[in-house]
Amino acid sequence: MDLKNYLSKKKTVIDRALQSHFPEPVGLLSDIIKALQYSLFAGGKRLRPVLCMAGAEAVGGNGADVVPVACALELIHTFSLIHDDLPVMDDDDTRxxxxxxxxxxxxxxxxxxGDGLMIDAFALITTAGxxxxxxxxxxxxxxxxxxxAAGYQGxxxxxxxxxxxxGKTVGLSTVEFIHTRKTGALIAASVISGAILGNGDETQIMAVTSYGKKTGLAFQISDDILDIEGNSSMLGKKAGADRQKKKITYPSVVGLNKSKKIQADLVESAIESLEVFDNKADPLRHIARYIIDRKN
Amino acid sequence: MDLKNYLSKKKTVIDRALQSHFPEPVGLLSDIIKALQYSLFAGGKRLRPVLCMAGAEAVGGNGADVVPVACALELIHTFSLIHDDLPVMDDDDTRxxxxxxxxxxxxxxxxxxGDGLMIDAFALITTAGxxxxxxxxxxxxxxxxxxxAAGYQGxxxxxxxxxxxxGKTVGLSTVEFIHTRKTGALIAASVISGAILGNGDETQIMAVTSYGKKTGLAFQISDDILDIEGNSSMLGKKAGADRQKKKITYPSVVGLNKSKKIQADLVESAIESLEVFDNKADPLRHIARYIIDRKN
Structure with a gap:
């Protein structure tokens, strides 16, 4: 299958749905509407929405049915980026x-x-009904x-x-704890949600849960690696920022080579989790591999 | 009826449910759990949860059934207080x-x-099912x-x-716009939610909607008035802060006397909205009057 074409088609569907979701920024609320739209339409890959739609399709459901939930996942992701970038958090000037x-x-x-996007996600989810x-x-x-997945336990x-x-010295279990929550949990929830809404059976839900958790963790490890090996213009944010801020990352804890090994193992294991599925799960399989190859 | 006794009984139910909702603050998540519990158990009146339970009872439903949603409303309210107090917002040192x-x-x-409380509210709501x-x-x-009600349009x-x-000069329509959203919307949503979950009919939902909107706006006007007439130790926050920060308030726009007149009219009108109900709506009637008499 042609993953690039698949991602592009899904992204178009999601972008259109997101565009039509918000009112025109007029009147007294115009500034907050402009502010949330600014980050929502800043060129995100829409990975979480695509995973949600692909999860629904893997179990034989209809991707179009889950678009409201898929969009809600992007709202939640965007909320987290806005708050993470604030000076009291990661203090990032570009995104x-x-x-x-x-x-x-x-x-x-x-x-x-950020607050508005977060809350609106839950208004949007209910329209899936x-x-x-x-x-x-x-x-x-x-x-x-x-x-x-998004809250204080996720x-x-x-x-x-x-x-x-x-700035602290921590072990592998702590960085795994952080990464499975700060990035892994919402990515896993994206694909699991799609499978539930697509009326997947228990075996299928278990399979995508395993896939989602491994893929989500692998995704954050690839973020860590890109911060070292990527370049700022491709990333759209400053490379090397993790080291400068003394962030806990897989490379900082286990080194770059072992990080790549762990990431590759997670991706292979994620794909193995999908063996209960036929070719309707091919997009999920390709997305897992894409995580290792991505440049931003 | 004895409103004080009613409020106290409901508050006990809500406080117990909130206490049992959170895990012990142990492990790596202990600090964030302590932080959200700190504000959640700082002595709130639990007005929104009580309104939710009273809304359910007014339509003949069972207050105990709506406790998860009632608690969720308190989580959302507490989230808003934490974020409002931040230096980039109202910059308040005490609450x-x-x-x-x-x-x-x-x-x-x-x-x-704040983020964690907000999001967890929606996890909690779903358990009402x-x-x-x-x-x-x-x-x-x-x-x-x-x-x-909580989001960017509320x-x-x-x-x-x-x-x-x-610091700007605005008219009555703007302060009404602000107050109906920043305080009124969630108070209205509290009583309406209770009535919906209590299986109220269309006439009943319309009645509590009218009641909720008027009561919610009256509540914020009484906040404005207390900032002028209250004292800091009763309020638990600094009196006179609105004027110092050049906040838009009813008294700053229409004066203290007219604010009191508007507030009293809203409360009477809110109570009139309830005429379709029998004495099961008495708590709602008394709560509306309490808004004018409250000292904090």
């Missing part, structure tokens, strides 16, 4: 090659734009799953431990 | 007579504690309603316009 949200709109509005092929029970299950908790660990 | 969250835990962790008397469709409807949007308006 995706553009000034970060607070550099354009100020810290107060950036904080609120409008599709006749999706049961309200499944939408509720997915809402809880995504909230737990992404937000991972970020908390991440900022608290800067 | 409910204690140092504000970021003064104890630092700005980074306070930001994340476990009650056999509550339909998943109604839980989804309430999830969307609360998200819209509470978060109101806060955005609020910080952008500081």
């Amino acid at each position: 995706r090659g553009k000034p970060s949200n607070h550099r354009v709109f100020g810290e107060g509005l950036a904080l609120l734009a 409008l599709s006749p092929r999706i049961s309200p029970e499944n939408v509720l299950e997915v809402t809880g799953l995504i909230a737990r 992404m937000v908790g991972g970020q908390a431990v991440d900022i608290q660990s800067e | 409910r007579g204690k140092p504000s969250n970021h003064r104890v835990f630092g700005e980074g962790l306070a930001l994340l504690a 476990l009650s056999p008397r509550i339909s998943p469709e109604n839980v989804l409807e309430v999830t969307g309603l609360i998200a819209r 509470m978060v949007g109101g806060q955005a316009v609020d910080i952008q308006s500081e």
